[in-house]
Amino acid sequence: MDMPTSAARHLNRVDAINWNRLQDDKDLEVWNRLTGNFWLPEKIPLSNDIPAWNTLTEHEQQLTIRVFTGLTLLDTIQGTVGAPVLIEDALTPHEEAVFTNISFMESVHARSYSSIFSTLCATRDVDDAYRWSEENPFLQKKAELILERYRSEDPLMRKIASVFLESFLFYSGFYLPMYWSSRAKLTNTADLIRLIIRDEAIHGYYIGYKFQRQLAQLPAERQEEIKIYAYELLHELYDNEVKYTEALYDDVGLTEDVKKFLHYNANKALMNLGFEALFPASVTDVSPAILAALSPGSDENHDFFSGSGSSYVIGKTVSTEDEDWAF
Amino acid sequence: MAGLVYFSTKSGNTRRFVEKLGLPASRIPLNRSDPPLQVETPYILVVPTYGDGDPRSAVPAPVIRFLNDEHNRSLIRGVIAGGNTNFGEAFGLAGRVVANKCRVPLLYRFELMGTAEDVHRVLAGVTEFWKRSA
Ligand SMILES: Cc1cc2nc3c(=O)[nH]c(=O)nc-3n(C[C@H](O)[C@H](O)[C@H](O)COP(=O)(O)O)c2cc1C
Ligand SMILES: [Fe+2]
Ligand SMILES: [Fe+2]
Numbered sequence: 001m002d003m004p005t006s007a008a009r010h011l012n013r014v015d016a017i018n019w020n021r022l023q024d025d026k027d028l029e030v031w032n033r034l035t036g037n038f039w040l041p042e043k044i045p046l047s048n049d050i051p052a053w054n055t056l057t058e059h060e061q062q063l064t065i066r067v068f069t070g071l072t073l074l075d076t077i078q079g080t081v082g083a084p085v086l087i088e089d090a091l092t093p094h095e096e097a098v099f100t101n102i103s104f105m106e107s108v109h110a111r112s113y114s115s116i117f118s119t120l121c122a123t124r125d126v127d128d129a130y131r132w133s134e135e136n137p138f139l140q141k142k143a144e145l146i147l148e149r150y151r152s153e154d155p156l157m158r159k160i161a162s163v164f165l166e167s168f169l170f171y172s173g174f175y176l177p178m179y180w181s182s183r184a185k186l187t188n189t190a191d192l193i194r195l196i197i198r199d200e201a202i203h204g205y206y207i208g209y210k211f212q213r214q215l216a217q218l219p220a221e222r223q224e225e226i227k228i229y230a231y232e233l234l235h236e237l238y239d240n241e242v243k244y245t246e247a248l249y250d251d252v253g254l255t256e257d258v259k260k261f262l263h264y265n266a267n268k269a270l271m272n273l274g275f276e277a278l279f280p281a282s283v284t285d286v287s288p289a290i291l292a293a294l295s296p297g298s299d300e301n302h303d304f305f306s307g308s309g310s311s312y313v314i315g316k317t318v319s320t321e322d323e324d325w326a327f
Numbered sequence: 328m329a330g331l332v333y334f335s336t337k338s339g340n341t342r343r344f345v346e347k348l349g350l351p352a353s354r355i356p357l358n359r360s361d362p363p364l365q366v367e368t369p370y371i372l373v374v375p376t377y378g379d380g381d382p383r384s385a386v387p388a389p390v391i392r393f394l395n396d397e398h399n400r401s402l403i404r405g406v407i408a409g410g411n412t413n414f415g416e417a418f419g420l421a422g423r424v425v426a427n428k429c430r431v432p433l434l435y436r437f438e439l440m441g442t443a444e445d446v447h448r449v450l451a452g453v454t455e456f457w458k459r460s461a
Contacts, residue, residue, distance in 0.1 A: 026337055029377070036379045194415050201413030209338045268411070271340070271439040281444035295418040303422075304405075305435040305452030324388060325428065326395040 017093040024213075027094035030206045034101050037199060041112035044192045046119040052185040053120045063248060064176060064186075065121055065129040070139050070244075071173040072113040074165060077143060078203075079106030081150050082162050086207065089155040095210065102203050109196050116189055138244035142169055145237055159211035160230045160273060164237055167204035167269035168262070170197075172245045175258045175290065182289035190293065197294070208272030215274070230273055234266060260286045329404070329457055332366060333373035334390045341375045341409045344441040348450060355393045364393055369402050369460075371434065371453060375409035376421040385420040394429065404460060405434040407449065412438060 022028055056064065083103030090096040117126045133139050146169070149161030174197055181190030215223055241262055249255040264284040267277035331352040335341035345352045352373075355364050378384025394400050406429070408422025419436035426433040434452060437445040 024337075033379060197413050198415060201411050205338070205411070212338075267442060268439060274339075274343075274440075277442045281442065284442075291412065295412045295415045297416045303433050303435045304456075305448050324391045327397075327400065327428070 015093065017097060019094065022094060023092045024094070026206070026209060027092060027098055030202060031094065031098050031101065033202055034098065034105070034199070037195070037202070038105075039195050040108060041115040041192060044188055044195075046116060046188050046192065049120060049186045049188045052180075052187070055185065059251065061121070061125065062129070063252060064180075065117065065125055066132055067173045067176045067248060068113045068116060069126075069129045069133040070136075070248075071170060072110050073133060073139065073143060074169055074173075075106045075110035075113075077146060077150075078162070078165055079103050079110060081147065082106075082158075082165060085150050085158055086162060089158060091210075091214075098206065102206075105199055105203075109199070112192055112196070116192070120189075136244070136247065138240055138247055141240050142237065142244065145233075145240065149233070156211060156214060156226055157229070159207050159214075160226075160233060163204050163208045163211065163272050164234060164269050166200050166207060167272050168234070168266050169237065169241065170200060171261055171265040172241055172248070172258060175254070175261050178290050178293040179254065181293040194294075204269065204272045208274065212274040227275060230270075230275060231278070234270065234278070238262070238266060257287050257290070260284055261290060329369040330371075331373055331453075332364070332370045332393075332403075334387055334393075335375065336377075336387070340440040341373055344409065344437060344445070345373055347441065347446045348453075350450075350453065355389050357389060359389075359392075363396070364399070365396070366399050366402055369404045371405045371407060371456070372403055372425060373407045373409065374421045374425060376414070376417065376419055378417075378420075380414065380417040380420075382420060382424050385417065385424050387421070390421075390425075394425070400429060403429050403431055405432050405456060407435045407437070408433065409437055409439070409441075 019028065053061070080103075083099050083106060087096050087099040087103070090099060146161050146165050149157045152158065174193060177186060177190045177193040180186040215226060218226070242259065245258045245262065246255050249258050260283060263279035264286050267279055267284060270277055331345060331348070331350055332355060333341055333345045333352055334355040334357075335345075336357065342354070353364055353366065353370075356362070372390070374386065374390050376385050377387050394403070403425075406422050406425045408419035408425075410417075410419040410421070412418045414420075419433075422433045422436055425431070434456065435445075435449055437449070441449075
């Protein structure tokens, strides 16, 4: 592929970063939210999940460990390859700094799965799952599809692959802890996963935003080609993701609902790139219990257009003591 | 039918959502240096959620400045919030904060630039809403 590398791909000189002189104020906004979100697995009382863990069948435990090793692999890739190549492609020193934060947080994510394992699981079962993940052709293929793009030296392709990893590929895995949480199981583990999910939202948003800024500089035909390429890659990843999902979830009968969750998140990944959603509402109707586990409490005041109420609901009081508001 | 007022940052998700609706809409300017928006007819506010997960920071500052104007504030009839469910409890929080501060209903929440389904629902909902409050 002949991508214009003109857009000053590398910051070929290192200047001391000055956060008081911004080229793009999104960099600071995102930096602030990412650093404000900082967390470590030690802050979550994972050991409270031991009783719930013991209520899972051996098969359910095995599934859970496998899912988490798959997620560990993606976070490892993003922390050690994905975010570092995005540092190389950065156009401003502040963008570089944001990607160093993302890189480090991916390592925290990867590390936190090991905290879950050491708290809940037998070493032998975990070793088995690592072996499984090394041998599972679909997991290996998804890693390879992404790594190929990361090696492509093309900043836009790298960002497309990266957004798909951040905003789509994790979700076959995230489904399971949300499912357990909706059944009041492994709720502390779910709290930890929700912190990861929140981080991934900002990662996907930011990488997608930087992608759109670069894309907008290109001629219209080239933009169209890249868009087609993005949808093609999504289809390729999706086909593989369906097989991965079946391999994991067929035995517990959850495959169909997980697929809806995949569709729902694939749409969001496309939107992060500035493209229209692909999957129609008829196949994105994830079960409400999973959505409630994803954003607990946020549907207390149902919105009127969703058709759940007959009168308009005015939100319950939230404290907004702040100098900005003048009323 | 009265209009929409919206705010959107450089990522432009809310702008794209509003463009897809195709309804008359005025944009709250991004920068302090731009001339402030003054409205003269009742409107529904479309606002993305920002901040750090705390209600105090959820509403973007330009939207707060717009609502601090008493005349603008007197014409708001409802609010629609943008966001992302990945933010958990803070999903669409800006909508809840504005609904509460201005004592107007939270009409809808959508994610990012909204899907075709969101557009469909909001168009139907907004039409019905103005009919009822006519
Ligand atoms: C720094 C930052 C913080 C955010 N915080 C929240 C949040 O607390 N709740 C939420 O639902 N969405 C949150 N979002 C998601 C945005 O509301 C969403 O991406 C929206 O589409 C942005 O609209 P715009 O592109 O028109 O500015 C956040 C996004 C960013 C970049
Ligand atoms: Fe991660
Ligand atoms: Fe990430």
